[in-house]
Amino acid sequence: MSRGKIKAGKIPSSGDRIVIRKPKNARTALSFSFQYIDSAHAKFGFEKQSAVYFCKVIERLQGMSSLTLLEFTTNRNAALKSHCIDWVRTSEPDGFAHLNEQFQSYTPYQFAVSRNEHGRVHGFFIGDVFHIVWLDPDHQLYPAS
Template sequence: MKALSGLSVQEVLRNRSSSLKCHPIKWEDTSEDGFGLPNEDQLVDTPYQFSLSSNEHGRVHGFFIDDVFYIVWLDPQHQLYSG
């Protein structure tokens, strides 16, 4: 997590590491239809998920505002994507 916090937004989004795997969340492919936050449509441009290691610790879900990633959910069991 410490190394990840030193990366820019673009470095996180372009990283193709097998352990990071940062990509947008497609709500239509998930068990949810959003984060359930008040004013979510005004706060969240693109929801993202990433992993901290190769499938060992699940996923982190959230969104960027400027250069800050706001964590909404920790998903250790990969429950957002049922498949």
């Protein structure tokens, strides 16, 4: 059995910056960021949640990482329960007030962690990255009427 050599391709660069080029017509999947998570919020703090809860959140993020932004924003799957947040109809009418004005101007979204348990995840998109702001295991953003 002969062993071939594998050569690494050159990374395109511009000066001293690395430039990442995506192939045309690439299907870009979602990714997730915790950069703006608000763990100190009175309603959406998560320090008392169980390991089972966090396992469910990670499983959901893993499953959703195969979706594109278009699939996420147009999918009306009952299990995903993804939709824009209308702040006026929530318990937080000022929205993500702790974020700067630019981030507050982005359309907020939510999705379910699981079909009927474990609450929702709230955040916003910048490109194909969903920035998680609040974990809402007890459905406190949209309390039962």
